[in-house]
Amino acid sequence: MRDYPGTRQTFIEMDTIPENGKGIPVDHNKIVAEKVSAFFGKVQAIRDIQINIPENSIVAIIGPSGCGKSTFLRSINRMHELIHGTRVTGKILLDGEDVYSLDPVLIRKKIGMVFQKPNPFPTMSIFDNVAAGLRMGGTHDRKNIAEVVERSLQQAALWSEVKDSLSKSGVGLSGGQQQRLCIARALAVNPEVLLMDEPASALDPIATAKIEELLFELKKRYTIVIVTHNMQQAARVSDYTAFFYMGELIEYDITKKIFTAPSIKQTEDYVTGRFG
Amino acid sequence: MDRHFQHELESLKTILIKMGSIVEENITNALQALLDRNESLAQKVFENEERINTLEIEIDNAIIDLLALQQPVASDLRFIIAAQKINNDLERIGDHAVNIAESDLNLLKMKPLDTLLELPKMVVTTKIMLRGALDSFILLDPKMAQTVLETDDQIDNLNRSMTTEVIEMLRADKRSIECGLELIRISRNLERVADIATNIAEDVIFHTQARVVKHHAEEKELIQTR
Structure with a gap:
């Protein structure tokens, strides 16, 4: 038997590094971010983000804590500016229109958001939770509201579980049901885009699987941007993945590419857990 | 970050290298036995075969464990697939x-040949x-792997x-008909070993460069997502 030298595991640089977003279609972009930067006072959280989000797709944003992924998400529907002392520069286009030139309330209606921790309105019933946005938007027709509530709960895959207990409190539901209730609440105002900030991180594996299945259904009607720390979740549910690091977009490509053969070494190190 | 998973990948590589060295030793013995008409070297090949089979199962199990427990991605995934x-x-x-x-x-039972052609x-x-x-594979050197691919035509x-x-x-x-059949059989086996060596080289290129070179896939643009 011959002697072999010691083993070594090295990353071989690609001969050529493809441009970011090589696999992202250029047509039918629902959202386009052009050189978007966001600040907390003097601290810059994200820098010159350029990203196209195709319509009816799921885009996952991954990256270590503090990389700016949630800040970017909140910049899309102008929630970032709700914090005192913050500002956003650059452009975010929704169907070609700059969201920062439009009414923020209208933007947040068109771009719904679901948060990490399910946050149903605690004093409201399941029905009223879903109807709340409609009523605040000036819809008072009972029949119309009832139809929208049912449709939204069905789209959120919750209807069959709650249809006989619509008058009960929303906070009496399980964590996974509460999160789907929040999704139904976001859907009720007929948005075009859904932003999700770690929507399944507080849920058990079964509830997580339900949310993930739901995403596949929802993308037929909506464009979805999801921030997640769960790499397997990003790989499972998204069409495209963006890797953020220290406030910059490092790589953005078809999810399959990011998780089998990323072009940038930092992405490779992050998805394989070699980071840090 | 030096993770437990990285150590497991290293272990997998080490055991594959061990298997590779036994296989190479077996091929060398089988061929040297042919050239030297050495029966004991030929017998050694049969003795080593059992070790190779045992290692194959051991490596299979290690790979199943890694896939099930670690959900590898990117170069780690490509390494495990390779x-x-x-x-x-x-x-x-x-x-072979x-x-x-x-x-x-079989040839040892026959009169020695003047030439092995x-x-x-x-x-x-x-x-x-x-x-x-x-x-x-050991050095993760795609250029060396490419050289192997280019040599296959000679065989x-x-x-x-x-x-x-x-x-x-x-x-x-x-x-000399029996003798001729044995020579053809050896030649075919050698041709197959060379083919399999090119498969290994293709896997090394896949692992290190994320390129699929088998069946001229790149030229034929068989790979849609790259």
Whole structure:
């Protein structure tokens, strides 16, 4: 038997590094971010983000804590500016229109958001939770509201579980049901885009699987941007993945590419857990 | 960050290298037994075969564990996929070594031949290809792997020449028909070993560069997502 030298595991640089977003279609972009930067006072959280989000797709944003992924998400529907002392520069286009030139309330209606921790309105019933946005938007027709509530709960895959207990409190539901209730609440105002900030991180594996299945259904009607720390979740549910690091977009490509053969070494190190 | 998972990948690589070295030793013994008419070397091939089979199962189990428990991605995933194929390839080379050793023993029962025709050249080239494939895996060197791919044509040509020359040999002396069949069998086995060496080299390129080069896939643009 011959002697072999010691083993070594090295990353071989690609001969050529493809441009970011090589696999992202250029047509039918629902959202386009052009050189978007966001600040907390003097601290810059994200820098010159350029990203196209195709319509009816799921885009996952991954990256270590503090990389700016949630800040970017909140910049899309102008929630970032709700914090005192913050500002956003650059452009975010929704169907070609700059969201920062439009009414923020209208933007947040068109771009719904679901948060990490399910946050149903605690004093409201399941029905009223879903109807709340409609009523605040000036819809008072009972029949119309009832139809929208049912449709939204069905789209959120919750209807069959709650249809006989619509008058009960929303906070009496399980964590996974509460999160789907929040999704139904976001859907009720007929948005075009859904932003999700770690929507399944507080849920058990079964509830997580339900949310993930739901995403596949929802993308037929909506464009979805999801921030997640769960790499397997990003790989499972998204069409495209963006890797953020220290406030910059490092790589953005078809999810399959990011998780089998990323072009940038930092992405490779992050998805394989070699980071840090 | 040096993670437990990285150590497990290193262990997988180490055990594959161990298997590769036993397989290479077996092929070398089978071929040397042919050239030297050495029965004990041929017998050694059969003894080693069991170790190769045991290692194949051990590596299979390690790969299943890694896939199930670690959900590898990117270069880690490509490494494990390549390792699975290389494991299978090495076991097949082990089988070809056994086939050659069987032919060696059959030839030993016959009168020594004046010439082994193209076999000595095939032996040298096949051993170079196998060593190149294994070294490219150990060093993760895609250029070395590419060299292996480029050598395969030589073996194919030698194998074709062997067939022609054995036919000529049989025409001249029909009593040597059994001997001719053994020579053809060895030649075919060597050609298969060389082919499998190219498979290993292709897996090394897949692992290190995320390129699929088998079946000229790149030229034919068979890969849609790259």
